[in-house]
Amino acid sequence: MPDNLIVTISPHIRSEDNISRMMLDVIIALSLNILVSICFYSWRAFSLILTCIVFSISTEVISQKIMKKKGTVSDFSAVVTGLLLGFCLPPSLPLWIAAIGSIFSILVGKQIFGGLGHNPFNPALVGRAFLQVSWPLQMSTWISPFDGITTATPLTIDKLNLPGVIPSYEELFLGSYAGSLGETSVIALLLGAGYLLLRKRIKLYIPISYIFTVVIIAAILNKDVLFHVLSGGLILGAFFMAADPVTSPLTDKGKLIFGAGCGLLTMIIRFRGGFPEGVCYSILIMNMLTPFIDKITRTKKFGVVGQTR
Amino acid sequence: MISPLFMAKNISSKSILSLNDSIRAWSLTKNSPIFINRRMVFISTNLLYIKKYIKSIKEQKGDRYKKESEPSPYFLGKLTFNGGLHLKEQKHRTENKSIRELSLPRRVVIPLSQHTGRPSVPIVSKGDTVLCGQKIGNSEGKISAVIHSSISGKVVDICLWNHPIIKEPVTSIVIESDGLDSHIESQKKYADYYRYSADELRDVIKEAGIVGMGGAAFPTHVKLSPPTEVDTILLNGCECEPFLTCDDKLMQEYPKDIIEGLKIMMYVLDIYSAVVVIEDNKKKAIESISKIIFNEPNIRLEVIKTKYPQGAEKQLIKAVLRRTVPSGKLPFDVGVLVQNVGTSLAICNAVKNAKPLTSRVVTVTGDCIEEPGNYLVRIGTIVSDLLEECGYVPNNKHKVILGGPAMGIAQGDLNVPVIKGTSGILVVPLRNQTYSEFYSCIRCGKCIDVCPMELMPNMISISVESELWEQAAVFSPSDCIECGCCAYECVAKRPLVQHIKLAKRKSPSAPL
Numbered sequence: 001m002p003d004n005l006i007v008t009i010s011p012h013i014r015s016e017d018n019i020s021r022m023m024l025d026v027i028i029a030l031s032l033n034i035l036v037s038i039c040f041y042s043w044r045a046f047s048l049i050l051t052c053i054v055f056s057i058s059t060e061v062i063s064q065k066i067m068k069k070k071g072t073v074s075d076f077s078a079v080v081t082g083l084l085l086g087f088c089l090p091p092s093l094p095l096w097i098a099a100i101g102s103i104f105s106i107l108v109g110k111q112i113f114g115g116l117g118h119n120p121f122n123p124a125l126v127g128r129a130f131l132q133v134s135w136p137l138q139m140s141t142w143i144s145p146f147d148g149i150t151t152a153t154p155l156t157i158d159k160l161n162l163p164g165v166i167p168s169y170e171e172l173f174l175g176s177y178a179g180s181l182g183e184t185s186v187i188a189l190l191l192g193a194g195y196l197l198l199r200k201r202i203k204l205y206i207p208i209s210y211i212f213t214v215v216i217i218a219a220i221l222n223k224d225v226l227f228h229v230l231s232g233g234l235i236l237g238a239f240f241m242a243a244d245p246v247t248s249p250l251t252d253k254g255k256l257i258f259g260a261g262c263g264l265l266t267m268i269i270r271f272r273g274g275f276p277e278g279v280c281y282s283i284l285i286m287n288m289l290t291p292f293i294d295k296i297t298r299t300k301k302f303g304v305v306g307q308t309r
Numbered sequence: 310m311i312s313p314l315f316m317a318k319n320i321s322s323k324s325i326l327s328l329n330d331s332i333r334a335w336s337l338t339k340n341s342p343i344f345i346n347r348r349m350v351f352i353s354t355n356l357l358y359i360k361k362y363i364k365s366i367k368e369q370k371g372d373r374y375k376k377e378s379e380p381s382p383y384f385l386g387k388l389t390f391n392g393g394l395h396l397k398e399q400k401h402r403t404e405n406k407s408i409r410e411l412s413l414p415r416r417v418v419i420p421l422s423q424h425t426g427r428p429s430v431p432i433v434s435k436g437d438t439v440l441c442g443q444k445i446g447n448s449e450g451k452i453s454a455v456i457h458s459s460i461s462g463k464v465v466d467i468c469l470w471n472h473p474i475i476k477e478p479v480t481s482i483v484i485e486s487d488g489l490d491s492h493i494e495s496q497k498k499y500a501d502y503y504r505y506s507a508d509e510l511r512d513v514i515k516e517a518g519i520v521g522m523g524g525a526a527f528p529t530h531v532k533l534s535p536p537t538e539v540d541t542i543l544l545n546g547c548e549c550e551p552f553l554t555c556d557d558k559l560m561q562e563y564p565k566d567i568i569e570g571l572k573i574m575m576y577v578l579d580i581y582s583a584v585v586v587i588e589d590n591k592k593k594a595i596e597s598i599s600k601i602i603f604n605e606p607n608i609r610l611e612v613i614k615t616k617y618p619q620g621a622e623k624q625l626i627k628a629v630l631r632r633t634v635p636s637g638k639l640p641f642d643v644g645v646l647v648q649n650v651g652t653s654l655a656i657c658n659a660v661k662n663a664k665p666l667t668s669r670v671v672t673v674t675g676d677c678i679e680e681p682g683n684y685l686v687r688i689g690t691i692v693s694d695l696l697e698e699c700g701y702v703p704n705n706k707h708k709v710i711l712g713g714p715a716m717g718i719a720q721g722d723l724n725v726p727v728i729k730g731t732s733g734i735l736v737v738p739l740r741n742q743t744y745s746e747f748y749s750c751i752r753c754g755k756c757i758d759v760c761p762m763e764l765m766p767n768m769i770s771i772s773v774e775s776e777l778w779e780q781a782a783v784f785s786p787s788d789c790i791e792c793g794c795c796a797y798e799c800v801a802k803r804p805l806v807q808h809i810k811l812a813k814r815k816s817p818s819a820p821l
Contacts, residue, residue, distance in 0.1 A: 005723070006708050006739050009807045011715040011793030013396065013551065017800050019748060072748070117749030117801070203754075245753040250765065301788050302391075302623065302762040303636035 019116070023076035025199050029192035030083055030240070036188045037181045040145035041091040045181055049086040051095045055102035056082030063111045077116045081105055084124035084240060087182025088233060088280065089131070092143045092150075097135055101127040121287045122247050125280050132280070142178040151178045154231045155276040172230035183233035193239040205255035206248055206262075207238040213263025221271065234266065237279035247287045254290075254297035261286045389614040390624040392761040394794050396551045396617045396715065398590060402674045403554045406682035408562055411698055413490055417459050417689030418470050419445065420481040423728040424520040425527045426452030431482055437464045440493045442665050445482055448515065454528040454729075455518040459667040459687035462486040473692070473711045473725040474718060481726070484689070496663040507577045510660060514577075517659030518666045518729075522651030523620070524712060526730035529652055533577050540644040542583040543629060544571050544653055546594060547613070547620035550713025553733040555670040556650050558683045560587070560594035563654055564601045566661075570653030571608065573660050578646065583608045585650075586629050590615040617715060618792040622647045624761050636788055651732075671727060673699045675736035677707050686727050692734060693723035701736060710735040715793045748801040756795035756805060762788050766795035770808040778815045786812035 037045040060078040064071050085105050089098055105127030110119045132139045144151045154177060157164040167177040175185025182189075196202045211229060218228040228234070242248060242262050249258050262282045269278025422428035429446030439445060439458040446456035462485050470481035499505055499513060515530035523545065544567070548556040560567060571583055585602065587595050589612050602608045611629050618624060623634045625647060632643040640647055651669065658664040667688055674681040679700025686695060692709070693701075710717040711731055727734075756766040765784050772781035786809045796805040 004703060004706050005719075005721055006706055007719045007721045008708070009804065009810075010717060010719075010791070011797050011806065012708060012710055012717065012719065012735075012737070013714045014797050014799075014802070017798075018802060019751060019800050022751075022753070022800055075748070115749060117751045246751050248752075250752055250754045250757055250767070298784075299757060299760075299763050299765055301636055301764050301785050302627075303633050303638070303788075 019075040019077070022201060023080050025196060025201050026080050026240070027076060027083065029195045029201075030080075030087070030182070032191055033087065033182045033185060033188045034083070036175060036185045037087070037091075040176065040184075041143075041148075041181065044091045044148075047095060048089060048091065048093065048098055048181060049083065051098045052086035052089075052102045053079055053082035055099045056085070056106050059103045059106040060111065063107055064115075067111070069115065072115060075116065077110075078106060081110070081123045081127075083182075084122075085127045087236060088124065088128045088180045090139060090142050091145075091181050092141055092148075093131075093138055097131060097138055100134075101131040104130045117246055119246060120290070121284055122241050122244050125241060125284050125287075128280050129284060144178045145176050145184075153177075153179050153276065154227070155270065158227070158231075159270070159276045166227070169226055169230065172227070179231075180233060180236075183236040186230050186235050189235045189239060193235075196239070202239065202243045202245075203252070203255065205252050206243045206259040209256045209259030210234075210238040210242055210263045210266075213260045214267055217263065217267040221267075228267075228270070232270075232277045233279040237262075237266075237283055241279075242283050242286070247290060249290050249293040249297060251294070251297045251299055254293045257293050257297065258286055258290065261289065389616055389619070390627045390761060391763060392759050392794065393616045393618060393624070394759045394798065395615065396797070398615075399551045400554050400557070400590075402552075402681040403672050403683055404557070406554075406558075408558050408670055408683045408685055410685040411687075411690070411695065413460060413486055413488065414687055414690045414694055416462075416465070416483060416485045416691070417687055418481045418483050418691060418726040419456055419459065419689040420470065420472055420479045420726060420728060421446055421456065422472070422475065422479050423456065423526060423688075423730065424454040425525060426450065426454070426531075428480070429453060429456050431467055431480075433464050433467075433482065435464055435467060438462070438487075439464060439484060440491055442493045442667055444516070444518075444665075445484075448528075452528060452531050454520050455516055455665075456482075457518055457665040457667050458482075458484055459689050460484060460486045461489055461491045471722050471725045473720060473728060473731065498663045499660045502573055502660050503576055507579065510573065510577050513660055514656055516665070517655070519652065519655045519659055520666075520729050521649055522655060522669060522729065522732070523649035524716070524730050524732055526728070529648075529656065532646065532648070533574060535578070535641045535646065537641050538644060539578055539641060539646045540580055540582060541630065541646070542571065542574055542578070542580065543625055543645060543647045544583060544585045544650055545620055545622075545625060545647055546585060546587040546591070546598070546650045547625065548591070549588065549615070549617045549619040549621075550715055550717075550733075551617075552674050552735055553672045553713050554674075555672045555683050555732055557591045557594050558672075559650055559654055559670055560591070561597050564594075564597040566657040567650050567653045568598070568601045568605065568608065569661065570655070570657035571648075572605075573656055574646075574648060574653065575607065581607045584629055585610050586625060587612055588615040588619055589613065617794065618761055618790070621761065621790055621792060623790070636785070666729060669727075669729060669731070671695075671731055672733040673736075674733065676738050677702050677704055677736040688729055689726045691723075692720070692725050692727060695727065696723065696734065696736065704738060706739040708735075708737055708739060710737070715797070716791065747803045750803060751801055753800055755798040755800065759794040759798050761792060761794065762790055764788060766805045766809060767799075767803075769812050770803055770805050773808040773812050773815075778812065779817055781812040782816040786816060789813070 056078040060073055082102055085101055105123045109123030109126035113119045142153050152162050152164055154166050157166055171177050173186050214228055215225050218225045249255055265282030265285055266278045427450040430449045431446050433445045441461045443458045445458045448455050465485045466483040469478035472479040511530050511533055519529040520526040546556055546560050575583055585598055599610050602610055613628050622640050626632050626645050634640055634643050655666050668685055670683055671686045672683050709720045714735055750767045750771055760766055769781050769784045769786050789809045791806055793806050
């Protein structure tokens with residue numbers, strides 16, 4: 001056999017696409033949101049996001065070195081995890097807590113299960129849930145943008161009937177109110193999601209069924225529908241966390257069920273739970289159910305149903 | 310439109326009263342070219358109606374005229390199947406190169422096994438002289454095919470030779486050319502095939518050694534005696550694989566013969582419905598075929614969306630006829646026979662011109678070929694000889710693929726012959742793609758979206774990786790047609806086709 005002939009199995013053509021490009025697209029989609037959060041909270045936002053990203057990457061590198069595994073930092077998934085974790089933290093959080101959250105995200109959320117693709121839960125949300133139970137005070141102290149005065153989030157005001165002004169729809173849409181770093185600006189998030197859709201990185205099944213369920217439940221309970229859609233982490237959660245391919249079901253039908261489940265749980269937590277916001281926990285609970293949803297929504301192979309003759 | 314006179318003829322004199330009534334009722338609707346008044350004395354023409362009628366005819370003719378001049382109406386029928394993907398076509402290299410015959414090869418190697426089924430039995434021995442078109446191997450058993458010598462010369466050896474598809478070397482007949490290319494004396498031609506019985510024609514096709522030219526090489530005479538009743542023939546001119554243009558070229562240059570071959574098949578099977586299916590990127594082929602089938606009432610042309618793997622039998626039937634072939638069954642079970650255009654041409658040549666299958670059109674293309682084109686190649690020509698004539702530049706690292714880029718087989722040895730099922734030879738340089746390295750499945754679901762058989766390739770692959778053969782079998786890898794869509798799309802670069810092939814072999818229900 002001549003040396004210069006290569007023999008491989010078919011197909012001999014493959015798309016140029018790979019995981020790094022996919023993750024880079026997510027980063028590009030979130031970049032507008034980074035700018036918006038820096039605009040709102042200046043150095044606090046910048047340092048918090050940077051801390052999360054740096055600690056995520058270094059945890060990934062070190063843990064893979066220790067476990068003697070193939071390094072996968074170049075796929076940028078750690079950057080995405082760090083970014084998303086940073087986005088769902090309060091702007092006033094001390095940096096050391098954010099660092100611990102990032103380490104926990106990557107270590108327990110991802111590497112313990114075997115790295116990207118094997119994690120059952122969304123790593124960023126694992127980190128956030130961990131911080132929420134470990135430092136509840138710091139994790140529920142919010143400051144308003146620009147001036148940095150401590151205040152409450154609109155959902156808390158609404159839930160506990162605190163004295164305070166619920167922002168108008170325009171403010172909710174632009175994001176100039178107290179809340180997590182990257183969850184408030186609906187417009188920036190939607191533009192990012194639009195970019196992901198253009199690049200065919202996410203499918204609309206999960207976000208649509210998620211938001212639709214929230215709308216339906218809010219309408220049934222006679223609450224302010226638009227307020228419940230625009231406030232809290234719903235848009236960030238629906239488009240960037242619930243739609244994460246690794247932890248959501250494979251088939252379109254399964255994605256619809258997943259989104260509806262997330263929406264239902266979010267509204268239950270918002271109205272009946274102990275927290276004012278339920279996006280994080282509802283997605284984590286539905287992540288747990290993903291294997292079962294996959295099992296009941298398996299595709300029917302060609303030629304099994306719909307025989308026309 | 311029934312004229313009153315015609316009505317009057319059909320109605321007996323007894324019911325003249327009712328005739329009167331019916332005519333009256335009819336004429337009163339004003340939807341007739343003439344008015345008759347109530348007592349049938351006064352008849353006048355309905356000018357308005359006639360004007361309308363003439364206008365409608367003019368419009369109809371105008372439509373017909375439009376259809377002939379514009380190729381675009383064919384794009385309206387976007388028939389297709391679920392899944393699949395649009396690959397970069399890359400057919401520009403050979404699209405406009407007409408079919409050219411290559412010079413006579415010095416020697417040919419004709420494997421006894423070029424088809425699905427049992428290998429042929431040689432009827433010549435070492436040292437015999439043979440003529441071009443002479444039968445050198447007889448078919449054995451029910452599913453087998455006859456082979457012919459493709460050049461004139463001397464049988465040098467009957468030995469084991471490497472085969473382009475089968476892994477182990479196969480017994481092959483090596484013939485050295487005498488340079489004369491003398492053919493056997495012409496045999497009986499069945500130009501007026503409809504005077505002969507279907508069985509006679511089947512025998513002619515069998516003796517011509519015709520097999521499916523699309524790649525699977527299933528003996529055609531077996532396919533033409535289906536176990537169940539068939540009502541439609543699909544003539545497959547899709548050629549969905551990138552790079553290949555041989556079927557496209559055949560349809561452009563021999564449309565008449567292809568349709569003749571189709572008509573012979575229809576006669577043999579005694580059916581009255583056939584569809585020629587072409588993808589919408591082959592405008593010239595569509596044009597040439599539609600010119601021929603213009604006055605064939607039983608044959609229709611169907612233009613379908615360009616998508617890979619549109620040419621796969623089950624997907625084609627689904628796209629064109631909306632019939633679903635059940636899992637594990639054959640197209641016969643839904644009353645359909647799918648034949649490649651190349652096979653149809655070979656049938657026409659065999660029946661009408663008494664020419665056995667000794668050569669075929671092969672697309673030779675790729676970046677490492679100086680003169681890409683569609684060549685008429687003698688069966689048994691050694692690939693390296695063929696490539697040399699087409700200007701083969703062996704550069705650093707490259708692949709030589711027999712077949713298309715998606716399903717073809719990469720060769721490790723160029724000393725293999727072209728066989729009846731070889732549709733293309735592709736020589737492409739290796740890109741900077743590492744094939745050895747792959748990552749964990751990130752469950753993006755792209756493979757599920759593109760799978761034309763609606764399987765879950767990633768789940769099979771994950772199970773195979775952990776050697777869970779029973780779990781892999783749950784996702785029915787046996788239904789996979791190995792089109793490679795999933796592996797093309799995979800962002801984690803997983804070798805999905807390889808894993809599925811492994812699952813097929815290791816699955817608990819598979820015959821060992």
